[in-house]
Amino acid sequence: VTKIPPEHTAARALEDSFRQLGEERARAQAQAPRQAPRRVRRRAPRIVLIALMALLLAAVAATGAKVFLDDDGGVKPDPKAHKGHRLDPTSSDRRLGLASAADPVESQPWGLRLSESANGNTCLALGRVVGGRLGTVRQGRFTALPARAVDVCGPLGARHVVTATRSSPSSIVAGGRDVLFGVVDRTVRGLELRSATGQTAPVSVKGDGTFVVVRRGHGAFGGTQLVVRGPADVRAIALDR
């Protein structure tokens, strides 16, 4: 395994993260109770097999009788049977944020979708809004985002803000565009962008706490800080692009 040169700081930081996560997972695996494979493999007693076969036969017979005798044969689909993955936000949780921002060139505005993850974090997905749906637009064609698509998740209750920036390359807009998006909770009194030269511009926050800012060009938010005015303090979040 070749070592990553020290001047490749971002690549090395990733290595450190994987090393830490890997060690944590290995420790967790070591602490987890081990299964007894012998017990699983042990041959079941014949009487249990006979009982199971009898049960299966009884079930088949009962189902057959139901299909034969019932008026509509109605075995209704179990609505719970098709629930998604445990981490997948439920559909009732997903809602379109009120904030939107115009694109520099194309007609479809940018917006975001909010949802809640199973562990209680607030998740955001960024996209273009067409007909109340969120999606992508490529060569003028809209494609809705999959229900599970999420760009960023975070503990809104603890941090009071969940935000991210995304670059969106384009063959139409020179240099593409960068989008800042997020949501704040009710404790936040105001948001503003502070440039590297100290100039500030307020960020419009909608009634549901969502905000979207679109800027033309790549690295458009580089050197900029998002200033969050909380009930007791003022925080500045450095935006990376």
Added chain:
Amino acid sequence: MGRRLLRFGHGRAAPGFVGAREDPSTFADVYVEYHEQVLRFFARRTFDPETAFDLMAETFAELFAHIDGFRGDTEEQGRAWMWTVARHQLYRWRERGIVERRSIERLGIPVATLGQVEYERIEDLADLQRVRPQLEQALDQLGSEQREALQLRVLEQREYDDIAQQCGASPQVIRARVSRGLRQLAKSLAEAEPTESEELFT
């Protein structure tokens, strides 16, 4: 067991993907081993160091998140799985226009901003000289500032600091112009995409 000792010595877990499945603490070694190949793969297709790095980071985060589900028995199968995930990430980037960070966010991995040395290293991996003929033809499509920046950087292979002095702008601004110019030309440059066999042996 004897075979294993012969191959890997001292009875330690096998290196690579198979070993990382058994012992996740060795996944970082898999990352160190392959990250540059994956970075090159993305750099040659996105022409943007930051996008390439983000895609590479998400690819390895995805691999780490699902290492338990890796069913292969050989390193070759591990590499095949890695390229499948990488190709999927590239496809999603082209489809959605943004880098997905689902696994990075889920694992809580911070992705640092690229420094100058690293940025230029990834640019080297993109092997822009390979697309020189297409670039020369396509320069007319660009605005004057981007054309000048691309000419000096890619065709004349000048340093960013040098170009910045000549153009009266900061190296960061010049980097952004080069990056924008290349991305604007990405459609025509996509035809020069390397094949996977080229990828593995360069």
